[in-house]
Amino acid sequence: MKINRIFNVICVSGVLALSSCSNDDDATPMNQIEEPATYVFERNGESTVSFSGQTTRIAMSEELVSAFKNTTLTEEQLDAMFAHIEGANDFSEASLNASDKSVRSKTAASRDYFSANTTEATAIKAEFDGWIKGQVAEVFPNWNTTATAGAAGVLQEAGGGSNRYVNAKGLELNQIFAKSLIGALMTDQALNNYLGTAVLDEADNITNNNDEVVVEGKSYTTMEHKWDEAYGYVYGASDTPATPNANIIGEGKAGDDNFLSKYLSRVESDSDFTGIATEIYNAFKLGRAAIVAKEYTVRDQQADIIREKLSEVIAIRAVYYLQQGKNLLTNPTVDYAAVFHDLSEGYGFIYSLQFTRNPETNAPYFTRSEVQGLLTQMAGGTDGLWTVTPEVLETISVAIAARFNFTVQEAGS
Amino acid sequence: MKKFLLSILTAVLFLSACSSGDDNEEQVTGKDAFDRKGMLINIADNIVMPAYHNFASDMAVLKTTTADFVASANVNTLLNLRSAWSEAYITWQTVSMYEIGKAEELSYRNFMNVYPTNTTGIEANISAGSYDLTTVSQQDEQGFAALDYLINGLSDTNTGTIEFYVDSSDGAKYKKYLTDLVERMDILTTTVVADWTNGYRDTFVANNGSSATSSLDKLVNDFIFHYEKHLRAGKIGIPAGVFTTETFDNKVEAFYKGDLSKTLFNANLSAMQDLFNGKHYASTTTGASFSSYLDFLNTIKNGEDLSQIINDQFDLSRSKASSLNEDFSDQVKTNNTPMLETFDELQKNVVFLKVDMLQAFSVRVDFVDADGD
Numbered sequence: 001m002k003i004n005r006i007f008n009v010i011c012v013s014g015v016l017a018l019s020s021c022s023n024d025d026d027a028t029p030m031n032q033i034e035e036p037a038t039y040v041f042e043r044n045g046e047s048t049v050s051f052s053g054q055t056t057r058i059a060m061s062e063e064l065v066s067a068f069k070n071t072t073l074t075e076e077q078l079d080a081m082f083a084h085i086e087g088a089n090d091f092s093e094a095s096l097n098a099s100d101k102s103v104r105s106k107t108a109a110s111r112d113y114f115s116a117n118t119t120e121a122t123a124i125k126a127e128f129d130g131w132i133k134g135q136v137a138e139v140f141p142n143w144n145t146t147a148t149a150g151a152a153g154v155l156q157e158a159g160g161g162s163n164r165y166v167n168a169k170g171l172e173l174n175q176i177f178a179k180s181l182i183g184a185l186m187t188d189q190a191l192n193n194y195l196g197t198a199v200l201d202e203a204d205n206i207t208n209n210n211d212e213v214v215v216e217g218k219s220y221t222t223m224e225h226k227w228d229e230a231y232g233y234v235y236g237a238s239d240t241p242a243t244p245n246a247n248i249i250g251e252g253k254a255g256d257d258n259f260l261s262k263y264l265s266r267v268e269s270d271s272d273f274t275g276i277a278t279e280i281y282n283a284f285k286l287g288r289a290a291i292v293a294k295e296y297t298v299r300d301q302q303a304d305i306i307r308e309k310l311s312e313v314i315a316i317r318a319v320y321y322l323q324q325g326k327n328l329l330t331n332p333t334v335d336y337a338a339v340f341h342d343l344s345e346g347y348g349f350i351y352s353l354q355f356t357r358n359p360e361t362n363a364p365y366f367t368r369s370e371v372q373g374l375l376t377q378m379a380g381g382t383d384g385l386w387t388v389t390p391e392v393l394e395t396i397s398v399a400i401a402a403r404f405n406f407t408v409q410e411a412g413s
Numbered sequence: 414m415k416k417f418l419l420s421i422l423t424a425v426l427f428l429s430a431c432s433s434g435d436d437n438e439e440q441v442t443g444k445d446a447f448d449r450k451g452m453l454i455n456i457a458d459n460i461v462m463p464a465y466h467n468f469a470s471d472m473a474v475l476k477t478t479t480a481d482f483v484a485s486a487n488v489n490t491l492l493n494l495r496s497a498w499s500e501a502y503i504t505w506q507t508v509s510m511y512e513i514g515k516a517e518e519l520s521y522r523n524f525m526n527v528y529p530t531n532t533t534g535i536e537a538n539i540s541a542g543s544y545d546l547t548t549v550s551q552q553d554e555q556g557f558a559a560l561d562y563l564i565n566g567l568s569d570t571n572t573g574t575i576e577f578y579v580d581s582s583d584g585a586k587y588k589k590y591l592t593d594l595v596e597r598m599d600i601l602t603t604t605v606v607a608d609w610t611n612g613y614r615d616t617f618v619a620n621n622g623s624s625a626t627s628s629l630d631k632l633v634n635d636f637i638f639h640y641e642k643h644l645r646a647g648k649i650g651i652p653a654g655v656f657t658t659e660t661f662d663n664k665v666e667a668f669y670k671g672d673l674s675k676t677l678f679n680a681n682l683s684a685m686q687d688l689f690n691g692k693h694y695a696s697t698t699t700g701a702s703f704s705s706y707l708d709f710l711n712t713i714k715n716g717e718d719l720s721q722i723i724n725d726q727f728d729l730s731r732s733k734a735s736s737l738n739e740d741f742s743d744q745v746k747t748n749n750t751p752m753l754e755t756f757d758e759l760q761k762n763v764v765f766l767k768v769d770m771l772q773a774f775s776v777r778v779d780f781v782d783a784d785g786d
């Protein structure tokens with residue numbers, strides 16, 4: 001243990017006493033939780049933190065989302081990137097090709113939500129497959145055609161802005177795929193798989209962690225590793241994974257990927273929510289320290305904080321994009337490319353709500369069927385987003401914000 | 414900023430709700446005795462409308478010289494057309510910040526002056542012979558920058574340019590496109606000017622309250638938005654690579670003409686400063702303005718008048734830009750540093766205008782930076 005490392009020493013009895021407002025002469029002996037200043041954990045001088053599988057899946061997801069704009073690719077090639085098989089030449093990066101990891105296998109695949117719900121898991125995977133199919137079959141052939149209501153094509157944003165490629169309903173499938181993946185892969189795996197007791201405490205995990213029995217050939221216990229894997233779905237693309245907030249907090253900072261890290265950064269930069277990135281990071285850190293100290297109640301309290309806050313990030317971004325789209329729609333000269341872009345991002349974040357986790361109920365803040373109801377309201381018409389009204393967007397925004405601890409106005413600006 | 418002011422407002426409301434009926438706060442922060450209507454009249458009658466009328470007559474000349482060139486494409490008619498285009502482009506700098514009323518409704522600025530222009534899109538339109546210039550997607554295929562390409566960018570020589578228009582197979586298509594672009598700019602301009610003349614002036618002046626939709630709130634926001642996005646960023650910051658890792662010498666205004674970019678910048682900078690000071694169009698007389706409003710409010714920053722600080726900063730920006738090459742594209746390519754220094758001077762006024770002036774006026778910012786992805 002390095003002498004210059006700063007430790008935050010918290011006595012658990014103190015924490016419990018404060019939170020429960022009870023008398024403070026609790027005599028139960030407690031392990032001290034030594035919370036490091038950064039996400040650095042070591043055993044015998046060797047780091048015990050590992051989440052390379054998450055880093056790999058984030059990188060695969062990035063390449064796949066970019067590939068949605070490469071019209072030379074076939075549906076089979078995109079499918080292969082989604083459901084990568086070890087050794088196949090699906091990616092530009094050799095290390096990804098060599099990997100045995102796949103994005104699709106971890107999509108809607110958490111222990112808590114989907115191990116006994118393969119019906120929905122299969123339906124969700126099929127929706128992701130459908131977006132790939134729609135992009136290749138419907139959008140690619142119309143890459144240079146101007147989109148109109150009922151016909152796929154391209155629209156350029158005002159002021160000589162970006163081109164947006166949409167299907168017949170005005171939906172930008174690359175945006176929907178990417179933002180839905182934030183829920184179905186990163187959030188679902190982190191909140192409903194690795195932070196859940198079903199995974200953390202599986203088999204002999206508690207005994208082994210208590211006895212510091214490490215995984216064969218590794219420096220970490222299984223429980224430590226599971227927690228790190230949750231961490232990796234948020235921070236796995238960071239160049240400085242022990243201090244990832246360096247690229248998340250502050251002016252001009254945009255996170256380290258185009259998924260959770262980026263949108264956590266966006267929410268953090270909204271003055272109504274400043275501090276959320278630190279809360280999430282600290283909860284990850286304290287929870288991991290609690291595992292080292294074998295204090296599982298503290299660990300689970302941190303998991304609950306992470307669940308609540310990351311769920312909030314998704315909901316805030318959903319409302320934000322709906323409000324952006326609503327404002328653009330009310331302009332006298334409507335910039336449909338910008339509207340569809342914002343609403344397609346919003347669509348993906350709404351889709352992601354079914355993977356959120358309310359720590360009080362251990363269920364998503366919006367069920368799958370509720371999410372489907374919201375999406376039908378927004379894009380269910382024959383011409384989809386071409387006919388959505390500002391009133392409907394406001395209604396959906398209000399409905400989402402009502403289940404969280406923020407207002408439409410806070411999220412929308 | 415918006416939220417900061419909102420939280421102040423909330424705090425004020427909360428405080429007043431908890432107190433016993435002493436509701437004077439809102440009087441103090443929301444309204445004052447300044448003659449807002451007088452200021453709006455000065456701005457409308459002595460600045461905005463004369464500028465628009467001048468611009469409309471420049472557009473009329475541009476239309477005539479275009480018709481002459483199309484009727485007989487030769488060096489003489491080409492040079493006349495270029496000269497009319499330059500004149501109109503310079504005058505445009507005195508009206509481009511008024512994205513209010515009909516201009517806002519039509520998205521006037523985005524149809525008049527998006528640059529860089531999309532030459533691939535222009536050539537596709539010309540070749541196809543059919544296009545809908547009213548769609549948002551076609552904004553970078555029309556306006557001053559598209560004309561710049563058509564009269565200055567097709568060839569290095571006059572005769573080379575003329576050849577495009579007299580070509581036996583495609584000449585007619587180029588003529589049609591040139592004519593259609595000028596016609597559209599003229600129609601948009603006529604529509605905006607007619608609206609100011611036929612009623613909007615009175616609406617603008619009568620809307621003299623202090624709500625978010627009042628004329629002052631909207632005008633001040635337009636002013637700052639234009640200053641930040643179109644003067645500071647568009648003309649200087651983006652070509653100088655302030656927001657990126659590389660410079661863009663092809664993203665300057667009037668790229669194909671080359672030596673006009675500095676003139677356009679100075680015209681716009683002066684128009685912005687003149688509006689701030691309530692200076693009558695093409696005159697040295699001044700009237701009620703943002704500046705006199707700040708003086709009325711006696712807004713002091715660091716012991717100095719804020720209106721003076723802002724004017725000094727306008728002057729510093731102009732002075733810093735005076736060393737720049739007439740052609741900003743050349744400047745970016747040969748020595749970008751003076752461009753960056755000009756940007757820095759322009760940026761200092763963003764703070765004075767957007768933070769200090771708006772606080773003094775109790776006006777909220779009504780725009781946010783775009784998401785960027």
